[in-house]
Amino acid sequence: MKILVNKDTKVLVQGITGNQGTFHTKAMLDYGTKVVAGVTPKRGGQEVHGVPVYNSIKEAKEEHEIDATVIFVPAKYAGSALNEAIDNDIQLIVCITEEVPVWDAARAVKRAKEKGITILGPNTPGLVSTDGCKIGIMPNSIFEPGKVGVVARSGTLSYEVIRNIKLAGLGQTTCIGIGGDPSHGLGFLEGLEMFEKDPNTEAIVLIGEIGGTEEEHAAAYIKKHVKKPVVAFIGGRNAPPGKKMGHAGAIVSGGKGTAASKIKVLEEAGVSVARLLSEVPKLIIKRLE
Amino acid sequence: MGLLLEFEGKKVFKEVGIPILPGLVAYNLQEAITAGEELGYPVVVKGQILTGGRGKAGLIKVVKDRKELEEVTPKILKGTIKDMKVQNVLIEKAVTITNELYISSMFDTFSREIIFILSTEGGVDIEAVAAETPDKVKNVRFDIDYEFSAKDATDLAASLGFKGTELEQLSDILVKMWNAMHTRDIQLVEVNPMAVLEGEKIIALDSKVIIDDNAIYRNPLYQEFMKKRIPDDPLEDKAHSYDVAFVRLDGDIGIIGNGAGLVMGTVDLIAEFGGRAANFLDLGGGASTERVLKALSIVKEVGQTGEPIDVLLINIFGGITRCDHVAEGVSHARKELGLDMPFVVRLVGTKQKEGMEILEKAGMNAFTEMEPAVRKAVEIAKAK
Numbered sequence: 229m230k231i232l233v234n235k236d237t238k239v240l241v242q243g244i245t246g247n248q249g250t251f252h253t254k255a256m257l258d259y260g261t262k263v264v265a266g267v268t269p270k271r272g273g274q275e276v277h278g279v280p281v282y283n284s285i286k287e288a289k290e291e292h293e294i295d296a297t298v299i300f301v302p303a304k305y306a307g308s309a310l311n312e313a314i315d316n317d318i319q320l321i322v323c324i325t326e327e328v329p330v331w332d333a334a335r336a337v338k339r340a341k342e343k344g345i346t347i348l349g350p351n352t353p354g355l356v357s358t359d360g361c362k363i364g365i366m367p368n369s370i371f372e373p374g375k376v377g378v379v380a381r382s383g384t385l386s387y388e389v390i391r392n393i394k395l396a397g398l399g400q401t402t403c404i405g406i407g408g409d410p411s412h413g414l415g416f417l418e419g420l421e422m423f424e425k426d427p428n429t430e431a432i433v434l435i436g437e438i439g440g441t442e443e444e445h446a447a448a449y450i451k452k453h454v455k456k457p458v459v460a461f462i463g464g465r466n467a468p469p470g471k472k473m474g475h476a477g478a479i480v481s482g483g484k485g486t487a488a489s490k491i492k493v494l495e496e497a498g499v500s501v502a503r504l505l506s507e508v509p510k511l512i513i514k515r516l517e
Numbered sequence: 518m519g520l521l522l523e524f525e526g527k528k529v530f531k532e533v534g535i536p537i538l539p540g541l542v543a544y545n546l547q548e549a550i551t552a553g554e555e556l557g558y559p560v561v562v563k564g565q566i567l568t569g570g571r572g573k574a575g576l577i578k579v580v581k582d583r584k585e586l587e588e589v590t591p592k593i594l595k596g597t598i599k600d601m602k603v604q605n606v607l608i609e610k611a612v613t614i615t616n617e618l619y620i621s622s623m624f625d626t627f628s629r630e631i632i633f634i635l636s637t638e639g640g641v642d643i644e645a646v647a648a649e650t651p652d653k654v655k656n657v658r659f660d661i662d663y664e665f666s667a668k669d670a671t672d673l674a675a676s677l678g679f680k681g682t683e684l685e686q687l688s689d690i691l692v693k694m695w696n697a698m699h700t701r702d703i704q705l706v707e708v709n710p711m712a713v714l715e716g717e718k719i720i721a722l723d724s725k726v727i728i729d730d731n732a733i734y735r736n737p738l739y740q741e742f743m744k745k746r747i748p749d750d751p752l753e754d755k756a757h758s759y760d761v762a763f764v765r766l767d768g769d770i771g772i773i774g775n776g777a778g779l780v781m782g783t784v785d786l787i788a789e790f791g792g793r794a795a796n797f798l799d800l801g802g803g804a805s806t807e808r809v810l811k812a813l814s815i816v817k818e819v820g821q822t823g824e825p826i827d828v829l830l831i832n833i834f835g836g837i838t839r840c841d842h843v844a845e846g847v848s849h850a851r852k853e854l855g856l857d858m859p860f861v862v863r864l865v866g867t868k869q870k871e872g873m874e875i876l877e878k879a880g881m882n883a884f885t886e887m888e889p890a891v892r893k894a895v896e897i898a899k900a901k
Contacts, residue, residue: 248803248837255867303731324837326802329732331702334629338662353836365802365837367866382778383802384834387866388887391834408777411626437778441627463781466788467797504789505782506888 347413374399526724768793809846840872
C-alpha cells in the first residue's frame, strides 16, 4: 500500500507552460511520474516535454484519466485554479503556489473537504512516494525507497532531513509537505494517521516550525493514536518574536506557538525531538532498535 | 503579518459602517494645529505606531487647548517603542465615556472558523479578564461558510446581558465585522475598548486590524496605506521591493538561503554552534541570478548600517530554486558589489553539479552539507 499516490497515479499540471511549470514537469517525468496532461488557458494544442497542453481541465479530462493535479499558477489565479480542479472532481490537488490569499485557500479547502477531495498546500513542495511518483518540486536526488515516512510544514528544511535519511541508509516510504501557509489542506493529523496505518512505514518524522498550533494538535494525536516511533524537528528556535496573531489569538491558543512549547508537548507525547538536523536519522535508528 | 495602524483600521471601519469618533491624521505640528481647530478642543493626540503599549509610553495625550497640543505633539511624533517609530498622529475629539467593552473577531485559519470574543470589561488586558472572571467573556465560533445573521449577532450580544439600544448597536457592529472580514481579506478585528458614550452611543475608540499581506494587491485602500507608511527599517522595505523575506538580527554572520524553514534552521544552527546571525533572508522559491544579486546587496547594507558582516553564509537546497542560478549570482557579486568578506557557500539539490562548476571557475568552493558549512562560518566569525 502506498499513501495518497503510487507509480500509476495520472497527474495533470496546471500552469504547465510557465517557467516553473515547464521545469518541474521535466523533473517529475525524470522521476517516473505519469504526467499525462497540462493546462494553460489559451495554450491548448501545445506540448511541453511531450505532454499535451489543454485550455481547461474539462478539455484535458475528455482525453485523459486524471487522478491528481499540481498547480503552478501565480498567486492571483491560484484560487480559481483550485476551484477549477475541485469542480472537475480531481481527487488530489497539490498547490505549489506561494502567497495565496488566506481566504481563497480556506474557502477552497472547505469546498474540497465537502466533496471528499484532498488538497495539499498551498505553498507546499508537494509529495513523493518512493515507488515512483513525485508531484511537486522536491529535488529528485534525495529520495530512496525505505522505511521512514516524513510529514513536514517547511519545504527546504524537509529536503535537508529527507536527504539525511537517505544518506543514513534508512530510505523513505512517502514524504508529504503540508505547506507553510496558515490555512492549508491536509495537515499533520491526516499525515500521521496515514503513516500509522501504512505497513511499509516503520518510523515517522515530523518537521514543524514556530507559529500556529498544529504541532500541539499533532502531539495530542500522537499520544492517543500513534504507536510507531516519531522523531521531530522544530525550526525557528532563535527566530525573533513578533509573528503572533495578537490578543485574540493568544486567548484562543492559550499562548502556544513558540518552539519551546512545541518541543515540550511533543516530548511529553513520547516524540524524540532532534536539536540538529543531522540527529534525525540517529534518533530514528535508536527508536527502531 | 499585516497589522494596520489605528487610523488605518478606523478608515476600514468607516468604510464598512462601524462607528468611530471624528478624527484627523497629522504628519507634522502644523497639520495637528489645523486638525485641533477643525475638531474643536479638547482633543486626544494619539501616536500611530505598529505595536501596543502606547498609553504607557506616553504616546496618547488629552489636550485642552492649542498650547498643550503644541507642547505634546512634537514629542509624540518623535516617539518610539522598541525598534518601532511613531508614523504620525491621529487627533480625535475628546469625549466622555460611560463604559468600556471589548469586541474582537478572528479568522482561525486552522479550524476555518470566525471566532467572536466579547466582554463587558473593555479597556484592560482581555486575557487577564478571561483568566480572572471567565463569565464576563463570551467566546463563540462560526464556520466561515455560515450565514451569520442579525439574529445570531443579537443572541450573542444578549448572552452577555446587553439590552435595548446598546444591544441593537452591538449586534449591528458584529454583523459589519463579519462582513468586513469576508469581503476585505481581514484576519483580525479587535476593538478594545469599544466605548459607550453619553446617550448610550457606542463607538470604536481603538482599532487593531490585521489584514492578509497576500491580498493587498486586490484592496486599493490597503495599497494606499502601504504607500504612505514610513518604514521602521528602510532596508526591510527595500528587501520587500526585491521580493525577498528579510529580518535584521544583531550578529555578524550574514545569511542568504532559500525557504523560510531552511533559513530559520540556519539561524538556529548558527546559535547552536555559538555564532550570531546578522539577518534572516529567504530568497523565496525559484530565485533568479538577479534576485540573488539583489539579496546580496541587502546583506551588504546590513553590514554597512549595523554591525559589520564578518562572513557571508549562503545555504541553498535547490528544489524550485536552481543551484546554477544562485552560483551565477554569487560569482558575480564579489566584483559587482565589492563584497570582500569571506563567503561560505553550501549548494545541494537541483542543478547542483552546474552550480559547483560555476563556483569553481570563480575560484570558490562549496560545501554540500549544511552543518560543516555553518560550523566553518561560525569559526571564521569567531576568529575576527
